[in-house]
Amino acid sequence: MAADLSLPLVAERSFWSTQRIIGVALLAAIVAFAFVTPFVFDGSPTRQSLRNVLGAPTVLEPLGYDHLGRSMLARMSAALRLSLGLAFLSVITAAVPGIALGILAAWKGGWTDRLISLVADAFLALPGLLLVLMFIAIVQDAPWALYVGISLVLWIEYFRLTRSITRALVLSPAVQASQLLGFGPLYIVRRHIWPEIAPLVLTVGAFGAASAIAAIAALSFVSVGVRPPTPELGLMMTELLPYYHEAPHALLQPVVAVFLLILSLNLIAGSNSR
Amino acid sequence: MSTLLVAEDVAVFSSHLLVHPASLTLQAGRPFTILGETGSGKSLLAQAIMGTLPRGLRAEGRVTVGDQRLDLASGQGHRALWGRTLGVLPQEPWLALDPTMRARKQVEEGYRLVRGLPAVQSRIRASADLAALGLGNAGDKLPSELSGGMAQRVAFIAARAGGARIVIADEPTKGLDVFRRDEVIALLLKEIEDGGGLLTITHDLELARQMGGDIAVVLEGQIIEQGPAADVLGAPRHDYTKRLIAADPSAWPERNAAPKRSAGVKPVLTAAGLAKTRGGQLLFENRDLTVLPGEIVGITGPSGCGKSTFGDILLDLVTPDAGTVTRAEGVARVRFQKLYQDPPAAFPQKVPIRRALNDLVRLHGLDGSRIAPLLERLRLSPGLLDRLPTQVSGGELQRFALLRVLLLDPVFLFADEPTSRLDLITQQETVELLAEVARERNCAVLIVSHDAELIRKMSDRQIAFGSPPDAAALAA
CATH class of the missing domain: 3.40.50.300 (P-loop containing nucleotide triphosphate hydrolases)
Structure with missing residues (x-):
């Protein structure tokens, strides 16, 4: 009877909160826009036509033209593909070693833990953007530098999260019982540790993607990172800023895109705290 | 008034x-x-x-x-x-x-x-x-x-x-x-x-x-x-x-006298001269123990006296400061098992019980069809298998923990306060089942509890842990 009373109380909190559904829907819409547009709309993000400089949206060109007469629709979808792709890559490259090192540090303890934590703290001591800037300064003009730099900043979060959760878990009776029953480390990671950290990794991943997108845009805005004519959201803002009066619709597009992207990711990430 | x-x-x-x-x-x-x-x-x-x-x-x-x-x-x-x-x-x-x-x-x-x-x-x-x-x-x-x-x-x-x-x-x-x-x-x-x-x-x-x-x-x-x-x-x-x-x-009935054992039986586990200090405080020293097959040994003592640590040393989960533990030769390590005080804490939290058991069956190449009769023996409903450990009662989960170790045919089972989180009626059911099943399978049990009465009623022989005055009070 104890079980019957407590059953409905067991945390059946749904993964799919309203907030998260809105976030996922928004992100799906953005992804669809970025990846479907090239198939249905025939236009190059770099082809200029000076007749159309700063042209207003028309039926054929629903987003209008920029200051060099390039199609904003093509440029926006290309820029979003770049941002989404880079953010996704950064999150994966940060999460995999971050989680692996976190588990390793928590499990081994002692010097392994101290050494890895020291490295993590050293990275943390530098402001994130500064680290990326330094990295880009060292390996000049390499497009991948942006992504490596951002991953270097992001992995620490995964490391710390995983380490703190794993440390409690590896000492738990459940893990001890599994070891006594003859299970190896891989099983313990798969059945004990991963189910506990997975929902949190998703949250951190969504936040991480948001900050990666913001960082890419911010770096391009200050003309570090991607070079023209590559379409990139931050770079587009810089380029279109002087034409704010003539074509506010053009400048607003990358701004709104960044806003919606980060909003959607934060909605996905944030619903756990509620 | x-x-x-x-x-x-x-x-x-x-x-x-x-x-x-x-x-x-x-x-x-x-x-x-x-x-x-x-x-x-x-x-x-x-x-x-x-x-x-x-x-x-x-x-x-x-x-x-x-x-x-x-x-x-x-x-x-x-x-x-x-x-x-x-x-x-x-x-x-x-x-x-x-x-x-x-x-x-x-x-x-x-x-x-x-x-x-x-x-x-x-x-x-x-x-x-x-x-x-x-x-x-x-x-x-x-x-x-x-x-x-x-x-x-x-x-x-x-x-x-x-x-x-x-x-x-x-x-x-x-x-x-x-x-x-x-x-x-x-x-x-x-x-x-x-x-x-x-x-x-x-x-x-x-x-x-x-x-x-x-x-x-x-x-x-x-x-x-x-x-x-x-x-x-x-x-x-x-x-x-x-x-x-x-x-x-x-109120439990007095146990029947322990079955006579022939002198030639080899012990499943022998400990000699065990000592352990924790946080600068001596928990115990010079502890010897010989466990024969199928024997139920009880340990009592106040909390913090090192009785759980003693059992963990026997299972090689904790290293003693001094002394040795010898296990019967030719017996696989996984046949020395443990039951935990808090049943939900001893299972992977987010994995249904069925999957945890199947994992064990697959790992050791066991016969999965043995689960069904064991469920019946331990009076567990098969429907519970698909629940998470947090969704079954403590008594049921402790029986699942018992089922899990029984799959490995244990020769020695260390039960660390296995019923202290359970209600009285559930406690009696669980302890009785544990004793019955251990006898059926000739599995030795070392049971730890702070409840001296429980230990007295269920074990073949007892060991008292703790500082001398406490130990005296318990042995009585």
Whole structure:
């Protein structure tokens, strides 16, 4: 009877909160826009036509033209593909070693833990953007530098999260019982540790993607990172800023895109705290 | 004898009825105990009377405290009584103290902020209270510097500093060993002697027995029996009460003499000269133990005496400071197994039980068809397999833990307080099953419990752990 009373109380909190559904829907819409547009709309993000400089949206060109007469629709979808792709890559490259090192540090303890934590703290001591800037300064003009730099900043979060959760878990009776029953480390990671950290990794991943997108845009805005004519959201803002009066619709597009992207990711990430 | 509190037709609802209308009367100088197992609704009943029900639940009925009548349905009027008339001794009181505030300050607050006394007088009264319970030197200590028993006394004094004459104690002995439990009972009874009112909520039959006074037995949200403790516990009328009393280890039938063992049997495990220190304190030294196949060995002792550590050393989970452990040759390591104190903590939290068992079957290439008969033997419903460990009761989960180790044909099983988190009836079922199954399979069991009676009734031989005076008390 104890079980019957407590059953409905067991945390059946749904993964799919309203907030998260809105976030996922928004992100799906953005992804669809970025990846479907090239198939249905025939236009190059770099082809200029000076007749159309700063042209207003028309039926054929629903987003209008920029200051060099390039199609904003093509440029926006290309820029979003770049941002989404880079953010996704950064999150994966940060999460995999971050989680692996976190588990390793928590499990081994002692010097392994101290050494890895020291490295993590050293990275943390530098402001994130500064680290990326330094990295880009060292390996000049390499497009991948942006992504490596951002991953270097992001992995620490995964490391710390995983380490703190794993440390409690590896000492738990459940893990001890599994070891006594003859299970190896891989099983313990798969059945004990991963189910506990997975929902949190998703949250951190969504936040991480948001900050990666913001960082890419911010770096391009200050003309570090991607070079023209590559379409990139931050770079587009810089380029279109002087034409704010003539074509506010053009400048607003990358701004709104960044806003919606980060909003959607934060909605996905944030619903756990509620 | 004056009446302190009268509760009439108190009921608790969520979407449906959780606690059936119940009435009780609390007299000055006479303890009242609500006895029931986990999930029986006994705490809800007390919370309804206190006006501290969790959100989402509502109460009905009337409570009269002194000359004040409260309508529980309105949910108002309690606040003025809290601390001044009604005090709560929370579950696990050492967690209820502010860890950053010194003991005397925590008591002082009650006098100053609830009773409104000036600061100097508050301090004098607080010091006097502490001294009265033998805590004269503890006033300047932080809760972390106090022993568990001292912290409990501080929490008790703090709960009463506001002048509450009616104390509601919610599971005051939860998680305590016998010695600490007797301390708490003495503390509560002292309150009664001084003419206060005491409402105790517990699942602990022994506590109810020692408190005396009046008692109400709660089952599934209903008071099934009520009256003077001596009558109810001495001559129970309701079937459940009878079963409850019969499930107390002191009422268990005496065991048959242990089966004779031939001298030539090889032990499954031999320990010699084991010693272990923890945090600079010697837990034990020169401990020897020889466990024969199929033998049930019991260990008793107060908490913190190292009895669990001893078992962990035997399983090679902890390294001893000195001594050796020898296991029977040619027996696989996985046939030395352990049962844990807190069943839900011994399973992967987010994996259904079926998958955890299947993993084990696959890992060792076992015969999966053995699970079904074992389920039946352990009286477990196959439907439970698809639940998460948090979704089955503690007793069921402990039996699943037993099933899990039985799949490996253990020769030695270390049961570390396997029933201390279970209700009495469940405890008896679990322990009996454990003993039966161990005998059937000739598996040796080392069972650790702070309940000396349980150990005496269930094991072939006993070992007492702990400092000498305690050990003597236990061996008796």
